[in-house]
Amino acid sequence: MSIEQGLRRGLPLVICAPSGAGKSTLVGRLTAEFPMEFSISCTTRKPRGNEQDGVDYIFLDRDTFIDRRGLGYFAEWAEVHGNFYGTPLKPVQDRLAQGKDMLFDIDVQGAAQLSLSLPEARFVFILPPSLEELERRLRGRGTDSEEAIRLRLANARSEIMSSHWFDAIIVNDDLDTAYDQLRSFYLASTLQPSLQPQLARAICGK
Numbered sequence: 001m002s003i004e005q006g007l008r009r010g011l012p013l014v015i016c017a018p019s020g021a022g023k024s025t026l027v028g029r030l031t032a033e034f035p036m037e038f039s040i041s042c043t044t045r046k047p048r049g050n051e052q053d054g055v056d057y058i059f060l061d062r063d064t065f066i067d068r069r070g071l072g073y074f075a076e077w078a079e080v081h082g083n084f085y086g087t088p089l090k091p092v093q094d095r096l097a098q099g100k101d102m103l104f105d106i107d108v109q110g111a112a113q114l115s116l117s118l119p120e121a122r123f124v125f126i127l128p129p130s131l132e133e134l135e136r137r138l139r140g141r142g143t144d145s146e147e148a149i150r151l152r153l154a155n156a157r158s159e160i161m162s163s164h165w166f167d168a169i170i171v172n173d174d175l176d177t178a179y180d181q182l183r184s185f186y187l188a189s190t191l192q193p194s195l196q197p198q199l200a201r202a203i204c205g206k
């Protein structure tokens with residue numbers, strides 16, 4: 001193991017995107033190429049389809065979520081579409097200390113909070129080429145009602161308009177180009193000095 005690998009803390013990488021921007025495909029490619037772990041969120045929404053407790057989410061009832069929130073259990077939390085979602089802080093801190101890079105799939109309000117509890121986190125926003133294209137993709141999926149599509153488009157517009165503070169913005173027009181950009185950003189972010197506070201001393205022998 002090299003000095004860099006031995007001493008580096010894990011990178012928290014936060015990826016936000018309006019639904020339909022192609023986030024799942026890009027994240028799937030990144031996790032297939034690099035050893036990263038997903039942060040498993042808690043949620044008060046009910047499991048969907050094949051979702052498993054402790055794998056896709058930790059499913060909690062509302063009272064338990066609120067109790068844990070009061071105890072400072074979450075690195076960030078948000079209410080999305082009427083349900084609570086939150087990132088447990090302790091498991092994330094433990095994995096980062098072990099040098100594991102962690103991926104966070106959270107909404108924009110949660111991401112802004114996470115920048116306070118995990119200052120070394122890096123934030124990527126994935127955009128569709130236009131709102132018209134996003135609407136076309138959402139309709140093409142055929143999974144959402146007209147009302148849900150309208151809501152998603154309105155949410156997408158306000159998220160995109162408040163995306164200026166992210167570290168990187170990637171427009172997913174061509175998938176291969178977007179993936180190259182995400183990959184490059186991830187690799188560059190793992191080199192940030194704050195993840196390797198002991199490196200200089202280790203090299204200089206003091």
Ligand code: 5GP
Pocket residue numbers: 041042045076077078080085086087105106107109110111
């Ligand atoms: P879904 O219910 O479709 O799995 O997720 C709905 C939204 O909640 C998505 O935008 C997802 O990124 C967001 N989300 C999932 N987990 C968390 C979390 O721990 N914190 C926050 N702030 N948002 C989350």
